[in-house]
Amino acid sequence: MKKERSKVRAINAAKMTVTMPLQGHKFDQAMIAAHEMQALSLDNLDPVSPSSLEPDVSSGATTTMATPVGSDSETASDTRPQDLLLELVSTPDRGLALFTTRKIKAGTLILAEQPLISLDKDEEDDPDAIEREFSRLPRSEQKAYLKLFDAQKSRMSRVVSIYYSNCYNCDGFKADGQGGSAIGGFASRINHSCVPNVQFCYNEGTNQLEFRAIRDIPRGKEVCSNYDKAAFETKAKRQRKQQIYYGFVCKCEACEPKNEFWAKSDERRKGMYEAVKVLQGCDKKFAEGDGPEVEVRQDAVVNGALGALARLEELLLKECHVGIPLANTYRSMAKWAEWKRDIKHAAKWKRKELEVCMIGFGPSARRVKEIEEKLAELEKVGGRGSSHYPVSPSSPS
Numbered sequence: 276m277k278k279e280r281s282k283v284r285a286i287n288a289a290k291m292t293v294t295m296p297l298q299g300h301k302f303d304q305a306m307i308a309a310h311e312m313q314a315l316s317l318d319n320l321d322p323v324s325p326s327s328l329e330p331d332v333s334s335g336a337t338t339t340m341a342t343p344v345g346s347d348s349e350t351a352s353d354t355r356p357q358d359l360l361l362e363l364v365s366t367p368d369r370g371l372a373l374f375t376t377r378k379i380k381a382g383t384l385i386l387a388e389q390p391l392i393s394l395d396k397d398e399e400d401d402p403d404a405i406e407r408e409f410s411r412l413p414r415s416e417q418k419a420y421l422k423l424f425d426a427q428k429s430r431m432s433r434v435v436s437i438y439y440s441n442c443y444n445c446d447g448f449k450a451d452g453q454g455g456s457a458i459g460g461f462a463s464r465i466n467h468s469c470v471p472n473v474q475f476c477y478n479e480g481t482n483q484l485e486f487r488a489i490r491d492i493p494r495g496k497e498v499c500s501n502y503d504k505a506a507f508e509t510k511a512k513r514q515r516k517q518q519i520y521y522g523f524v525c526k527c528e529a530c531e532p533k534n535e536f537w538a539k540s541d542e543r544r545k546g547m548y549e550a551v552k553v554l555q556g557c558d559k560k561f562a563e564g565d566g567p568e569v570e571v572r573q574d575a576v577v578n579g580a581l582g583a584l585a586r587l588e589e590l591l592l593k594e595c596h597v598g599i600p601l602a603n604t605y606r607s608m609a610k611w612a613e614w615k616r617d618i619k620h621a622a623k624w625k626r627k628e629l630e631v632c633m634i635g636f637g638p639s640a641r642r643v644k645e646i647e648e649k650l651a652e653l654e655k656v657g658g659r660g661s662s663h664y665p666v667s668p669s670s671p672s
């Protein structure tokens with residue numbers, strides 16, 4: 276079957292400047308204890324995978340950095356070869372999808388576009404608000420919008436169902452409590468993988484949906500983000516949820532293993548889940564810590580938590596799951612080390628978190644700034660030391 280192709284001019288990383296601060300992900304705001312990791316679930320408004328898209332190479336979307344070459348808005352001659360990072364490809368089983376046209380380095384901003392519709396937190400659950408914003412779009416954008424995947428959610432109009440089938444959760448990328456969600460023409464073409472190679476982030480300053488490579492991506496590979504934040508569940512559990520919530524079943528390497536390494540994916544995910552359970556136990560024990568010899572007991576709890584987190588880190592790296600779950604693991608390690616007053620290691624894990632967030636969110640992201648501030652604070656505190664544990668592990672930092 277001949278593939279229909281449309282070049283997408285994506286971003287030359289060297290030319291990109293992201294000037295406004297970003298915030299971390301929805302799940303980044305509180306402490307990263309185990310219960311939080313488990314909360315990396317389907318409850319958020321991350322997008323739903325287009326599983327049966329009709330071929331569509333045109334889009335009137337207000338895409339400023341990723342325009343299909345050959346569309347009305349641009350000709351091929353406008354685009355230099357080095358700018359071509361992605362192409363839109365019609366696939367037999369997943370509709371239109373975005374593929375790399377060359378090798379892409381981790382940290383590269385591969386796509387940035389203005390949303391077709393974005394809604395604040397107080398409006399995102401209101402179907403009338405979605406209809407209203409849709410009616411305000413130019414006709415060409417309405418046409419493009421209506422070609423996006425529709426999971427045909429019950430008791431909703433098509434416009435509303437398409438919104439909830441494709442919107443991205445911007446919570447955590449805006450000032451506290453102002454999350455909301457947004458839908459983009461190209462962003463909606465990025466399919467799901469349980470082993471994602473790109474990370475979504477909303478840039479409040481430019482009002483753009485951004486995607487960065489979180490690991491090196493070879494040429495000719497589909498770019499996929501992770502819709503389902505349940506990183507620690509086995510294939511069967513993930514697929515059951517995908518079917519119910521998104522109307523598709525993932526066929527990524529972890530879901531349809533083609534070699535011995537990926538055949539062991541479930542084993543690794545089980546290990547992650549177990550590590551998270553241990554961590555939850557430590558969290559609970561630490562919170563209960565009181566009375567004589569508390570320091571001794573708390574040391575054991577903290578060491579148990581750090582051991583579980585080290586296991587989680589190892590498994591995430593092995594599984595190539597190197598986005599938010601890994602960043603949150605490092606954040607948690609830093610926190611536990613800090614409770615133990617091991618400032619040296621707290622700073623070490625904070626730096627690791629910074630590294631992961633720089634790659635996934637860019638250097639001016641809000642979470643990156645927050646980590647840098649925390650690092651500076653840890654370095655300042657480093658020399659002083661203290662023998663006191665906070666009252667509870669849930670205490671804010």
Ligand SMILES: [Zn+2]
Pocket residue numbers: 468469470525526527528529530531
């Ligand atoms: Zn999968």
